[in-house]
Each structure stands twice: as C-alpha cells, then as structure tokens.
Amino acid sequence: MKVDVYVLYGGKSVEHEVSLLTALSIINALNKEKYNVYPIYITKNGIWYNKGLVRETIKDVGELKNFSTKSILKSIAEDFLKKIKANTRTVIFPALHGTNGEDGTIQGLLELLDVPYVGNGIMASAVGFDKAMTKELFSKANVPQAQYEILDYQEWIKSEKDSYVRLEEAIGYPCFVKPARLGSSVGINRCGNIEELKEAINEAFFYDIKLVIEKEIIGREMQISVIGNESPKSSVIGEFIQEKPFMDYSAKYLDGKLIPVIPARLSDEITSKMQETALKIFKLLNCNGLARVDYFVSHNDKFFVNEINTMPGFTKASMTPVLWEKTDGTSYQQLIEKLIEYAFERHEKKGTLLYDRRII
Template sequence: MKTNVYVLCGGKSVEHRVSLISASAIINSLDKKKYHVYPIYISDEGIWSNLGIVEDEIKEISELMYQSSNTVISSIETFLRSSFNEREQNIVFPALHGTNGEDGTIQGLLEILDIPYVGNGVMSSAIGIDKVVTKDLFAKHNIPQGKYTRLLQHQWKKDKLFSIERIEETIGYPAYVKPASLGSSVGINRCANREELEAAIHEAFSFEDKLVIEEEIIGREMQISVVGNEFPKASVVGEFIQERQFMDYAAKYTDGKLIQVIPAKLTEKVSELMREVAIKSFDVLNCSGLVRVDYFVTDDERFYVNEVNTMPGFTKLSMTPALWEKTDQTTYPELIEKLINLAFERYNKRKSFLYKRK
C-alpha cells in the first residue's frame, strides 16, 4: 500500500512564494510509485485547498495555487474530513517557511490530530524561529555569536530616543535590524547611522512587534545542515559567495547571484569545530529531522552562529540539498526520503509513551 504524503505549501506568511518553490521541488522528487502525493495549498489568507493527487511534474508554481471561497475554518474541516483514512499510512510534509508554518503552530495542530509530520516539533520550531529567544538560549550554552539586543514595539513607541541611544551604546554602527521571527531576509536592513536605524526599525515593525538588532560581523557567510533525531549528523561546511553586502530575498530566490562553494575553504580544524557547534545547536534546541545552522566566519577563521532555520528552503538554489550531496552523495530524492523516515521514527517513538496512569 502506498503512503499518502500531504505537502503543505504557501501559507499566511511573507515567505509564501518561497514555500511554493520548495514544495514544487519536493513534490517532483517524491517517488510516485511509492507515494500518493497531495499538494495542500494554503492561501495567504490561510484557506486550505487539497489540489488532488499529483502524477506529473510541477513545472510552474502557479500550478500549486488555488482560489477558494471557503473560510479558514471550513477549509481545514473539509481537508481533514476528506484526506485521512485510518486504514492507510499518512504523513504531512510542511514545506512552509516562517509564520504559521515554521513557528510551531502547524506542528501543534498535527500533534493534536496525531498525524506524523516531517521536521521539528512544536518547541523546537517555536524557539528556532524566534531569533531573540534562540540567541538567549545559545548564550547560556556558550555557543559563539555576535552582540545583539532586542527591541519591542511598545518600548519604541514609549521612548524612541532612549531606544536608539541604548542600541548605539550596546551595538553601535553599523548594525543590522531584523524582525525577530521572519526568514528569507525579509525586513532586514543594514544601518550606518541614526537616520538609517530609525527608518529600518520603522520598516521592521511593519512585519512584527519584536526585533533583534545585531552588530555587523565582517566575514564570509557559511552554512551547515544537520539531519537526524537522537544521533544527528552534520554536513560539510558550505559557503555562499555573493555580490551583495548581505543576502537579501532577491539574491536568494530571484536573480541567482549567489555561488555555492562546497566544501567551504577552511582549515580542517575549524571546519570540524563548526560541525560540532552545529550539532550542539541542534541538541540545545531539541531538534528533530533537520536544521540549518548559519555562520559568519572572519578572515582569521573565528566563527559565529548567525541563526538557525528549522525548515530550510528546498528550492533549486537552496544550500541544504547541495550540502548533503557533497557530504555523502545523498541525492535530493534520497534526502527527502530520509526526512520522511526520520519523521515516522519520531512519531513511533512518541506513540510508545504512556499518556495515562496504569
């Protein structure tokens, strides 16, 4: 009997389009002889639509989009009633990035419904998406990272001058302003002076009410993928060579102006230390399935964890699949298969626990 794989894509998130690109690649890589593959499109209003079983290759992301007249509640009810048969084996692959997909909310829903799913659980997802909470946790575990501070919207509204002066005293210029819980470089700006800082804060608060402000670290941007459950493994280190000062949304997903160098040019000692820190980060966040750990590496090979991504992109430009291909020749379809197997492993372990007293 084939396993039903429900690939969630789109979502009520600024990373809606990125999710569709990831989902199309995942859907195309799944073995249709082994799986029944169902794309589940979630509109940017949060309305769910089951697009039916896929047999052919997805060539355009528009094929994954559907305009529904349902409400959010009725659309989810329709999906649940029509999609799952207890006599069949089902699994959800949340190819969702950012809000309502990578933040623990969809994971919580699937936990309540007792449906296995790919990737990290509720706590790991919720912590991992919040850059401030992640950095606070990493600081307690001595994971190397740059200087940072947080800024809440109500603090900003109460006293803008005090907020700016505090940032200037603790971080200085240049500084990077980021929404705390968004990915794909959305809402991020580099600030060289007070005027730019104020404008960047104003823009970032249009996305959410908590920001992280970080010092600038001059260095190369590198990434490591960690895959596994109880015994995770780290990939080799990969590097992006870029034309821009930092990797914005267009550079990552639109204009292709990034060059992957795998493995990155590092001494063996530093490379191994970075892999150890990546696994430690995975363990600290209690991750399962996968995570991508992003670094800054200076010219003298000091390294700092920049952030983690608990559901990294799986587009044709994404680093995660490329890292594993260079690490142990794992192909894209094999990596997807491994993540599905890890998801069932985690689900079966959780099912073995007692939920009531004898």
C-alpha cells in the same frame, strides 16, 4: 502499500512564494511509485485547498495555486481532515516557511491530530523561529555569536529616543536590524548611522513587535545542514560568494548571483568545531528531522553563529540538498525519503509514551 504524503505549502506568510518553490521541488521529486502525493495549498488568507492526487510532473508554481470561498475552518475540515484516509501509512510534509508554518503553529495542529510529520516539533520550531529567543539560548550555552540587543515595540513607543541611545551605546554602527520572527531576510536592513537605524526600525516593526539589533560581523557566510533525530549528522560546510553586502531576499531568490563553494575553504580544525557547534545547537533546541545552521567566519578564522533555520529552503538548488549531495552523495530524492523516515521514526517513538499516571 504506498505511503500517502500530504505536502502543505503557501500559507499566511511573507514567505508564501518561497514556500511554493519548495513545494514544487518536493512534489515533483517524490517517487510516485512509492508515494501517493497530495498537494495541500494554503492561501495567503489561510484557506486550505486539496488539489487531489498528483500523477504527473507539475511544471509551474502557478499550477499549485487555487482559490476557494470556504471559511478557514471549513476548508481545513473538508480539504484536509476529511481527505486523510484511514488505515493507511500517512505522513505530512510541511513545506511551509515563515509565520504560521515554521513557527510551531502548524506543528501544534499536527501533534493534536497525532499524525507523523516531517521536520521539527512545536518547541524547536517556535524557539528556532524567534531570533531573540535563540540569541538568549545561545548566550546561555556559550555559543559564539554577534553582540546583540532586543527591542520591544512597547519600549520603542514609550521612549523612542532612549531606545536609540541604548542601541547606539551597546551596538553602534554598522549594525543590522531584524524582525525577531521572520525569515528569508525579509525586513532586514544594514544601518550605518542614526537616520538609517530609525528607518530600519520603523520598517521592521511592520513585520513583528520584537526586533533583534546586531553588531555587524565582517566575514564569509557559511552554512551547515543537520539531519536526524536522536543521533543527528552534520553535513560538510557550504559557503556563498556574493556581490551584495548581505544576502537579502533578492540575493537569495531573484538575482541568481550567489555562488556556492562546497566544501568551504576552511582548516580541518575550524571545520570540526563548526560541525560540533551545529550538532550542539540541534540538540539544544531538541530538533528533529532537519535544520540549517548559518555562520559568519571572520578573516582570522573565528566563527559566529548567525541563526538556525528549522525549515530551510528546500528546492534542488537550495543549500541543504546540495550540502548532502556533497557530503555523502545523497540525492535530493533520497534526502526527502530520509526525512519521511525520520518523521515515522519520531512518531513511533512518541507512541510508546504513557499519557496516564503509572501506578506501581
């Protein structure tokens, strides 16, 4: 019997277009002899649309989009819930990035439906998506990272000048201003003086009410992929050579000027330590399925964790699939199938738990 795979993509997120690219790759890569593939498009207004069973290759992301006049509630009920067939092996693949997809919200819905789904659960997704929360957790766990401060919108409104003074004294320049709960480098800016800091903070507060301000680390940007459930595995380390001072949205998705170097040019000792740290973080956040841990490595081979991404970019050219191909020869299609297996494995284990008090 074929497995029914429902691929969720799009969503109410500034990373909507990135999600379309991920979904296009996943849908086309899934073996139609083994899987019944159903794309579920979520518009920028949050309306769900089921495109039906896919039998042929989808050539363009434009084919993945649709328009519906239904309400959000009705669209979820009719285009998603009613379409899930009873008595079949079904798995949900949330190919969603950013808000309302990577932050624990969609995971909460899928947990209530008690259906297997690819990737991380509610807690790992919510905490991993919140840069401020992960910074605090990393600090408690002695994970090396850049010096940082957290800026809350209400604090900034009440005492803007005092906020700038605090940040200049604690962090200084150059620094980076980041929305706490956003990805794909949206809303992130490098600041070299007070004027740039003010401008960056004003922009970042359009995207979130909580910001992370980090001291700049001069170093190479590297990434490690981790996959699995209770016994996760770490990939080799990948490095990006880039023209820009940091990987903004254009550098990642539009310019095409990032050159991956895999494996990264590192000693065996630091490679091992970085892989151990990636596994430590994966377990610390109680991750499942997959995650990508991003690093800075300085000129003297000191490494600093930048962030964890609980639903990394997942096109064929994205770092996560490329890392596994270089690690053990796992193809893009094979990696997708592994993630589906992890989803079933996690769901089956959860099914053994008791939800009534045991009387001895």
